[in-house]
Amino acid sequence: MTQRRDDTIFALSSGAAPSGVAVIRLSGPGVRFGLETLIGEVPKARMAALRTLRAPETGDILDRGLVLFFPGPASFTGEDVAELQVHGGRAVIASLLKTLAGLPSYRQAEAGEFTRRAFENGRADLTEIEGLADLVAAETEMQRRLAVRQAEGGLRKLYEDWRRRLIRARALIEAGLDFVDEEDVPDDVMAPAWHEAAEVAIEMAAHLDDQHFGERVRDGFEVVLLGPPNAGKSSLLNALVRREAAIVTAEPGTTRDLIEVSLDLGGHAVTLVDTAGLRETESLVEREGIARARRRAGAADLVLALSDNDSWSETIPEGAAMLRVRTKLDLVDSDSKLSAGTADIALSARTGEGLDHLVRAIGTALDLARPMPAALITRARQRDGISRSLEHLRELEREAGRAIEVKAELLRSAADALGRVTGKVDVEDLLDVIFAEFCIGK
Template sequence: MIFGETIVALSSGRLPAGVAVIRVSGPNTRFVLETICGEAPLARRAALRTLYSYPDKAILDRGLTIYFPAPHSFTGEDVAEFQIHGGRAVVEALMTALTAMPGVRHAEAGEFTRRAFMNGKLDLVQTEALADLINADTEAQRRFAQRNADGAQSALYTGWRQRLIHARAMIEAEIDFADESDVPGSLADTVWADMENLAEDVSTHIKGFAAAEIIQDGFKVVILGAPNAGKSSLFNALARRDVAIVTDEPGTTRDLLDVTLDLGGLKIVITDTAGLRENAGTIEAIGIEKARERSRQADLVLALEDMSAPQPVETDWLKSDSIKVGTKLDLDCDPDQQGETYDLTISSLTGEGVAGLLAAIRRRAEQSLSLVGDVLPTRLRHVELLSDTLRHLRKARSGFGQPLELRAEELRLAADALGRITGAIDVEDLLDVIFSQFCIGK
């Protein structure tokens, strides 16, 4: 599919920069190259060229140009890249010259990737993975996104869909040719056994979404405790800067404060919360309820207690994993009670024990990811369609005694749900939402 207009955008980072990359895609790309450079360079070879303005032919800059003729390009169309000096005035002058040409306009957000999808260069899952790769902050996010961008997730869903299509074909063959000798009567048994295995695979895969959320959104750790238990001091120590206000006055923290850490390539989101106590004021009570709610949603809770003046906090209501942490190790504390009462002891003031706490958080985060494979559903959209797939599979398998035509129809619906994940079927209504999340130039 070739689009009628040629699009152009700055595809590199924020200006000014040492080098800026401007990308062009569409049917007028070769004309653009010949107009700006005098001639198009050889395909897929970088060439140093003097770049001229349009239409007055004034010299703009000297830079590298690369030409990718269709269909061997990112978008599947003719594509050109200009690598020029990254000054704002230089970039603006070249962009002005390019968009002054007939049939050339500024690209919209995600339009290059959308053209790649429409021209069959990427499917929807790879497109979403590409967005994740661009937005990756940690090594775990990068590896996860790169694997899916390379097609691992798409290959899994495509393989499952092919099994469904094959099963449906075999069932329909049994319906149409039941009297023929070359269609064995035991064929249905083999098909339904495979569908049983497929249903188990899909169910297990859906459960992996929790791990994917941890990789993408972060392992959520909540600091909980009574007022003056050292929550904000620990929060600042982990953040390595003064984020939360620390005073001797109880109830200083009334809202949730977040900071993101990178521990061994994993994204860890630490949340400081209001101190839990009875008879709090109206505003503080709202903060306490927020603390309880966030703790219920956490992957790990750090239950803090001031060892110099213990104020135990009831945590039986927690559903999350927790670590009981004794704080203010630098003050006078009973050393004989520390190991018996607390999982870890720390001093946010001196830093003693903080490294051990970080190591414990990292271990818990790694354990939460160790039970799943590398290929996981990465979007709630995927989970919803996979759940539809599983529902139709189960209806087809449990329909003993029903006409085979109805059970074959359930297999078709299951295959269609899988097809909508990768964009093989009926996804036009999703495209604007998906591609609007990309930056301009991608």
């Protein structure tokens, strides 16, 4: 990404035209000049002002709209920022963008450039920026909640605290090395350093031991439908996604391969997987489908074990999180409906009875109903960085007899690994990848 820091950038930051209102964002050292050129003044900071925007050469009216000015460094990017809220017609937007492009040192922003300037000016770290990207891309309520917490600095606060403590531990060690003969430096000055490093290592290990919960919320949980032929797996899939995603017939073995559908299930991103019916068969194709079903169920976050007769297959993977679902409730007489037998849930895909209960039960079974921690890992990049930092600290514990200088270097490496996660240390090669996720104008 080739960028000049002394340019003033601009972009349409709202949706595509035509629209009721269009928002054009500006950032950079020339924002005040641009406002004076277009409206004849710089409005009072952070107060919406209704102004007429004119072409600088002719004085022709381009539009009339709200103008907001946010002086740096207390702005999103850390620079002077302005927003032009105008009518969302294509001609209005085109004329304003053309006028801005004609101003000295003004250019169209590249993808993610506003957010990148925020990072480079210290307004946000990489974890907050990744949270902002996740917030823009969020499709479910759980994804939104997780992204908001990360964008507000949940991970940054935790990682910066760890880094600060490790840097302090290293400082104590170096004080013991450099000033060992000084009377005001106690002999046991290094003892708190080892204790602090051990405490941080414990906290890191607990943070990593989250069963990838944050990544699951962001990327989606996997729920596998498992059971014998004609138990109602495909019918349930179709009922949940509200379309004919899977073929349903009375003939056993209709589904032979895995059918996957992603959806928002009660506010949670879920991939539903329909599978081949479990039974003994001579068909090589069907046997392969059954083998795939069992493997997929073994790796799933949740298995829905389906049965239409209150008997459950013994081939359900041992230790799998599971809900027993009694299907075809519409075919059961009214007296039998009073009890679901050994099932956790009884339902009818045909009538919809019990489907709401199932959706709630899936959320509970996935442990999404618990209060979400403020700091959850959401990306492999974050997990890798914390893992590397923790490995340096564990090496520090293993190498108790090593020279003090080596231990100090391990502490430095652990702190630097944390710094790379937040963007404090040596992350230039990551920036283009991260900011490429953003749209133009963000």
